[in-house]
Amino acid sequence: MKYFGLIWKNVWRKKIRTSLTLLSVFVAFLLFALLSAIGYAFKSGEDVADAERLVIIDKVSLINPLPMAYKNRIAATEGVHSVTHASWFGGYYQDPRNQFAQFPTDPYEYFSMYPELEMPEDQLENWAKNRQGAVLGRELAEQFGIEVGDRIPIQATIWTKADGGRTWEFDIEGIFETNDPRGSTAFLLFQYDYFEEARAFGKGTVGWYILRVTPDADPVQVANTIDLQFANSASETETSTEAAFAQSFAKQFGNIALIVTMILGAVFFTLLLVSGNTMSQSVRERISELAVLKTLGFSDRSVLGIVLAEAVLIMLMGGLLGLGIGWLLVQGAAQQLGAFLPGIFLSGEAILTAIGIMIGAGIVAGIFPALKAMRLSIIDALARA
Amino acid sequence: MSETLATLTGVSKTYQKGKERVEVLHNLDLQIPAGDFIAIMGPSGSGKTTLLNLLGGLDKPSSGMVRVGDAELSSMSNSQLSHWRSTNVGFIFQFYNLLPVLTAQKNVELPLLLTDFSGKERTKRAAIALDIVGLGDRARHYPRELSGGQEQRVAIARAIVSDPALLLCDEPTGDLDRETADEILKLLQILNREHGKTIVMVTHDAQAAEYANRTLHCDKGTLEAREAV
Numbered sequence: 001m002k003y004f005g006l007i008w009k010n011v012w013r014k015k016i017r018t019s020l021t022l023l024s025v026f027v028a029f030l031l032f033a034l035l036s037a038i039g040y041a042f043k044s045g046e047d048v049a050d051a052e053r054l055v056i057i058d059k060v061s062l063i064n065p066l067p068m069a070y071k072n073r074i075a076a077t078e079g080v081h082s083v084t085h086a087s088w089f090g091g092y093y094q095d096p097r098n099q100f101a102q103f104p105t106d107p108y109e110y111f112s113m114y115p116e117l118e119m120p121e122d123q124l125e126n127w128a129k130n131r132q133g134a135v136l137g138r139e140l141a142e143q144f145g146i147e148v149g150d151r152i153p154i155q156a157t158i159w160t161k162a163d164g165g166r167t168w169e170f171d172i173e174g175i176f177e178t179n180d181p182r183g184s185t186a187f188l189l190f191q192y193d194y195f196e197e198a199r200a201f202g203k204g205t206v207g208w209y210i211l212r213v214t215p216d217a218d219p220v221q222v223a224n225t226i227d228l229q230f231a232n233s234a235s236e237t238e239t240s241t242e243a244a245f246a247q248s249f250a251k252q253f254g255n256i257a258l259i260v261t262m263i264l265g266a267v268f269f270t271l272l273l274v275s276g277n278t279m280s281q282s283v284r285e286r287i288s289e290l291a292v293l294k295t296l297g298f299s300d301r302s303v304l305g306i307v308l309a310e311a312v313l314i315m316l317m318g319g320l321l322g323l324g325i326g327w328l329l330v331q332g333a334a335q336q337l338g339a340f341l342p343g344i345f346l347s348g349e350a351i352l353t354a355i356g357i358m359i360g361a362g363i364v365a366g367i368f369p370a371l372k373a374m375r376l377s378i379i380d381a382l383a384r385a
Numbered sequence: 386m387s388e389t390l391a392t393l394t395g396v397s398k399t400y401q402k403g404k405e406r407v408e409v410l411h412n413l414d415l416q417i418p419a420g421d422f423i424a425i426m427g428p429s430g431s432g433k434t435t436l437l438n439l440l441g442g443l444d445k446p447s448s449g450m451v452r453v454g455d456a457e458l459s460s461m462s463n464s465q466l467s468h469w470r471s472t473n474v475g476f477i478f479q480f481y482n483l484l485p486v487l488t489a490q491k492n493v494e495l496p497l498l499l500t501d502f503s504g505k506e507r508t509k510r511a512a513i514a515l516d517i518v519g520l521g522d523r524a525r526h527y528p529r530e531l532s533g534g535q536e537q538r539v540a541i542a543r544a545i546v547s548d549p550a551l552l553l554c555d556e557p558t559g560d561l562d563r564e565t566a567d568e569i570l571k572l573l574q575i576l577n578r579e580h581g582k583t584i585v586m587v588t589h590d591a592q593a594a595e596y597a598n599r600t601l602h603c604d605k606g607t608l609e610a611r612e613a614v
């Protein structure tokens with residue numbers, strides 16, 4: 001630690017060169033943060049999603065609705081514990097920029113399907129009693145300053161009302177939170193009955209079904225049984241786990257993950273070249289200074305350590321900044337996309353991995369220059385100066 | 386001045402230059418009493434720097450013994466030598482060799498980073514060393530903001546900050562004008578007389594050599610004392 005001043009000063013020996021190197025490290029780790037947050041949503045599988053929760057969508061496309069009439073048949077299927085449904089409303093609050101998800105659904109069914117959502121019992125009851133009632137997540141309530149008792153308008157972009165109106169008004173009856181730290185609460189729920197009655201078209205359908213299997217049932221088998229039931233009907237179904245559902249949402253963006261992974265690989269490779277080059281230039285131009293340190297009694301190992309520490313410090317500075325900004329962006333994205341892609345999250349594991357990569361890349365970039373500095377002969381170096 | 390600080394016994398140093406073997410120092414014997422101030426003169430390539438390197442534990446003889454204080458340098462490992470240098474010897478070079486990224490104060494503190502002193506103690510000691518060389522008011526200046534003479538003073542402060550018994554100077558005034566050179570030489574003389582430093586100084590300059598107690602001439606691998614003038 002007492003060498004920190006010396007290391008810090010050496011890092012900034014050439015300000016422009018160091019800044020450019022930092023910038024490339026920054027970009028690489030910013031990308032890393034974004035990719036791993038999205039990747040987390042893609043592969044979340046068992047840990048984010050509830051393994052006993054299945055989602056049923058139209059086989060052809062998620063956008064196609066399913067008949068409401070399926071509900072009883074699904075509920076009667078062996079291995080199904082309970083079932084509910086939701087639909088995509090796609091409205092905005094006050095301004096088209098205020099996009100968040102709204103789902104018409106059934107109050108009691110929805111909250112028992114998602115036990116991670118927490119709301120006072122009396123608020124749930126009030127909502128269930130009020131046809132025009134709605135509840136929303138704490139995140140949204142805080143973002144827009146909405147409180148229980150408010151009446152708020154939502155502008156429809158898809159669902160015009162039977163009377164031709166596009167403004168749907170809701171009484172806020174409750175505010176819910178989630179006890180899953182990765183989950184988002186940036187969405188609003190309102191009563192399906194009101195939706196069904198007031199909408200101009202699409203009556204008798206829902207967007208998708210969500211069901212819970214009984215603890216002893218095999219989710220894969222239940223999914224197959226359901227899909228088989230509706231095979232050859234007008235609306236064939238595709239039943240999958242919650243995680244797979246999130247993926248099918250994400251697939252609409254194309255195979256971004258693979259492309260970004262490849263870009264990221266190229267970025268990190270370039271990063272190693274850039275920072276390796278920075279370090280070897282930096283060592284080359286101060287051979288005599290390193291020889292002086294050794295003359296003063298700095299051991300070979302200290303000189304090795306000092307050069308390596310410079311490389312690691314550059315990685316950590318650029319990397320942590322990139323990770324930090326990435327984290328902020330991910331927080332923002334989670335709020336915007338939380339309802340589509342509930343797993344967007346920069347996990348502690350990803351952060352630790354990134355820090356590991358920073359240290360590792362610092363060592364890789366710095367090791368050869370550092371070894372050169374360590375093996376330097378004082379006499380040759382000083383004679384050359 | 387009876388006590389001996391450094392002894393060279395039968396020291397030879399041979400370099401391999403391609404296929405050719407060059408014997409730079411040949412069977413050299415030398416005793417340096419504690420508190421002495423020796424000037425070494427001689428044509429370039431005669432082995433003066435090589436001799437300083439041996440005395441300072443930067444290089445090892447091909448044969449013979451080098452003893453400084455209690456340390457038998459010729460039989461020590463590189464890391465032992467490195468550790469020994471940090472407290473027993475100070476180096477002063479022709480081109481000062483300060484670290485350009487550090488202030489005068491921080492340059493002087495460098496050798497103290499190898500000790501157990503606290504940050505506060507290091508700062509205090511470096512300040513004292515800068516005061517001794519008359520640059521207490523330039524502590525925060527970077528080398529590029531100092532004149533050649535001032536840079537050399539900072540280098541001298543760095544050489545004495547860990548209080549070594551021996552100072553080795555390789556053409557310390559080679560890059561300075563006469564007046565500045567004389568100031569530096571007077572400073573070395575003060576360090577020798579008032580602070581008891583033993584000094585070995587290589588120089589091309591006969592006037593510089595006059596500041597020393599005696600002058601040795603180095604030629605063709607041997608040393609010769611000429612108590613001339």
Ligand SMILES: Nc1ncnc2c1ncn2[C@@H]1O[C@H](COP(=O)(O)OP(=O)(O)O)[C@@H](O)[C@H]1O
Pocket residue numbers: 379380383400401402407409427428429430431432433434435436
């Ligand atoms: N590391 C080395 N390898 C080969 N030859 C060397 C090396 N160091 C010094 N020499 C040779 O040894 C001789 C003496 O060098 P040096 O001690 O630097 O002389 P001086 O300081 O008196 O000018 C020169 O001929 C020089 O070329």
Ligand SMILES: [Mg+2]
Pocket residue numbers: 433434435555
């Ligand atoms: Mg020389």
